[in-house]
Amino acid sequence: MARRLEPYCWPLRPFDRAHPVRAYFNDPRISGSSRAFHFGIDISARDGAAVYAVEGGTVHLEGGRSLSVVSTGGGRSFGYWHVVPSVRHHQAVRRHQLVGHVEAPWAHLHFAESTRRQYRNPLRKGALAPWLDPSSPRIAGIAFSRGGKELSPLEVSGSVDVIVDAWDLPPLPVPPPWANMPVTPALLRWRVLRNGKAIRPWHAPVDFRRTLLPPSLFAVVFAPGTRQNRPNKPGRYRFYVAHAWATRRLPNGLYRLEVSAADVQGNRAHAALPFTIANRR
Known part of the structure; x- marks a missing residue:
């Protein structure tokens, strides 16, 4: 039987309060002839804002300005983009540990969750919390x-x-x-x-x-x-x-x-x- 995955906190302080999200999962991404779906959410943040691990695990640096943390036990992976890393490749980190800072001039953190190499919507119920949206489309x-x-x-x-x-x-x-x-x-x-x-x-x-x-x-x-x-x-x-x-x-x-x-x-x-x-x- 698959292990139930628990909700996780926000990657910015305060951890227990929702932050403004300016782009949603599967939003259209259009650049020249390229067409794709947005594989995470964009959380508004000031340039230089500290970014923290939402779960403990092992760091994988994926280029100069992005990283992922594979959770302990390998259940899922969290990606952090437009971030200047403050951790090393394959470093073990704990929950709420600093992993980097938002890179200028992006003014947001692109945050993604994947399970078995399949990106999932972080705003779905039982994932990123707290998240409350009282309005309708x-x-x-x-x-x-x-x-x-x-x-x-x-x-x-x-x-x-x-x-x-x-x-x-x-x-x-x-x-x-x-x-x-x-x-x-x-x-x-x-x-x-x-x-x-x-x-x-x-x-x-x-x-x-x-x-x-x-x-x-x-x-x-x-x-x-x-x-x-x-x-x-x-x-x-x-x-x-x-x-x-x-x-x-x-x-x-x-x-x-x-x-x-x-x-x-x-x-x-x-x-x-x-x-x-x-x-x-």
Whole structure:
């Protein structure tokens, strides 16, 4: 039977208080032609801030400005990026021991957790603690699209993509130039109703709650128009919840598409779009 992994503290002081997080797990990362999912979280911190081990273990230096600590017993590994190390390669460290300082000019600590070489969401329940988010994500829009062109919901036909604009805000204020920047919801679901009855049940094509998605899925998850946050320039998150959805499988008529967006703590937002299927029969 697998050993249950315990929650762990914050890698910055105070250890028992949540810190502002300016980027979430699986947020989009876009650089030139590169597309990937964010493999950790970015914790806001002043340049030079002390960084501490969240669990005891063995240090592995991974370049000049990053390190990991493999926990005693090998259950999991914690990564610390944009850090000037103050420890040696293969040094044993204890919980809450200083491992380095935030490197200028990054003004944040990129923090990651992995188990059996699989990155996991540090903000999930039972991991980084304490973490409390009382607010819900936002759904900014729902659209049908084909060939990159948005379609009118008044006359939907053939195979269509379903795209949702959705975002969340961190629960703790983040300093400029990253203030009020959106982050991704952890879960998106959708369903279709007719006359109040679900004719396509809830389906969850976007799920960021637990593990990292591979870069090969970027264009499957994120629709064109998605932008990464930049200093003083908020990003935008457009999600495919369906590719080439075959409307011909349903009779012509009026329907209702419902979308739910949730964070890791289960706070939810809901939105709906009435639409009409009008295929030539």
